[in-house]
Amino acid sequence: AQSVSQHNHHVILSEAASLELGCNYSYGGTVNLFWYVQYPGQHLQLLLKYFSGDPLVKGIKGFEAEFIKSKFSFNLRKPSVQWSDTAEYFCAVKTLGRLYFGRGTQLTVWP
Amino acid sequence: EPEVTQTPSHQVTQMGQEVILRCVPISNHLYFYWYRQILGQKVEFLVSFYNNEISEKSEIFDDQFSVERPDGSNFTLKIRSTKLEDSAMYFCASSERVSGNTEAFFGQGTRLTVV
Numbered sequence: 001a002q003s004v005s006q007h008n009h010h011v012i013l014s015e016a017a018s019l020e021l022g023c024n025y026s027y028g029g030t031v032n033l034f035w036y037v038q039y040p041g042q043h044l045q046l047l048l049k050y051f052s053g054d055p056l057v058k059g060i061k062g063f064e065a066e067f068i069k070s071k072f073s074f075n076l077r078k079p080s081v082q083w084s085d086t087a088e089y090f091c092a093v094k095t096l097g098r099l100y101f102g103r104g105t106q107l108t109v110w111p
Numbered sequence: 112e113p114e115v116t117q118t119p120s121h122q123v124t125q126m127g128q129e130v131i132l133r134c135v136p137i138s139n140h141l142y143f144y145w146y147r148q149i150l151g152q153k154v155e156f157l158v159s160f161y162n163n164e165i166s167e168k169s170e171i172f173d174d175q176f177s178v179e180r181p182d183g184s185n186f187t188l189k190i191r192s193t194k195l196e197d198s199a200m201y202f203c204a205s206s207e208r209v210s211g212n213t214e215a216f217f218g219q220g221t222r223l224t225v226v
Contacts, residue, residue: 004180034214043219044202064174090154099169099215101146101154107201 002027002095006102013081014110021076021105023091032094033074035065038104039087047089050074061085083111114135117203117218124193124225132188132221134203142166143186144204145178145217154202160186193225 003026013019025031035047048059055067065076074091086109091102117133124130136143145157160178175197177189181224186205190197200222204215 032214036217041219043117044204044217046214046216050213092154098145098156098159099144100156103153104148 002031002093002098002100004093004102005089006089006091008103009103010106010108012108012110015083017054017081017109019076019078019081019107020098021089022105023074023102024078025072025074025091025093025100027095028072028095029091029095033065033067034092034094034099035059035063035074035076036090036092037087038090044090047076053109081107081109083109085109113216115203115205115216115218116209117201119221120219121222122224124223126195126225127192130190130193132190132201132203132223133196134186134188134218135184136186136203136205137216138184140205140216142206143178143180143206144206145188146202146204147171147199148219148220149196149199155189157201182203190223192215193223195225198223198225 004050005024033050037047038044045057046055046095050057050067060066063078067074088106090104092099118133143160148154156169158168158172177190179187200220202220203218206215
């Protein structure tokens with residue numbers, strides 16, 4: 001079965017700091033990769049996705065992620081975070097039709 | 112923008128009671144899912160549903176759980192006799208199809224608290 005690891009459980013940053021959240025998965029076959037975000041009191045929203053093509057994917061709100069197949073990684077980045085980015089971020093991998101989630105990373109941004 | 116809606120947002124129930132969590136998937140979607148997240152743990156797959164039957168279920172989805180699409184719009188998760196360890200956030204999701212380049216859209220979740 002697929003396993004998805006998010007190494008950072010809680011990240012605290014000041015506004016304008018750069019962000020990188022790690023995500024690694026275990027299954028080496030064909031995968032679709034996603035980052036979801038959950039703002040307080042809201043539903044999981046898709047931030048960005050990778051299906052094929054350019055391994056550097058740009059999403060909403062200035063987020064991007066890079067798929068590195070050799071490292072089984074799909075790290076999320078943002079060059080300059082804002083207070084409004086405070087949320088929980090979930091990496092997810094779709095394998096054989098099923099979505100597998102990481103544990104999530106709580107990002108807190110101080111103004 | 113179409114969205115998945117879930118009701119209620121928070122449900123408190125006594126141990127041993129039955130609960131029904133409700134979801135309205137996006138109207139043209141054909142595949143429906145339930146996931147749960149116990150506090151501090153991963154989001155876990157429970158079940159997927161297509162064409163009025165379960166497509167796949169996880170080891171968590173035992174005989175206490177059932178799903179139903181009672182009409183053309185609702186998709187429900189029933190827990191027959193709740194246990195304390197069923198306390199979690201339950202997410203419903205839907206997608207146009209299960210294979211290929213497609214994403215799942217999630218509802219905002221129902222927080223179930225079993226006391």
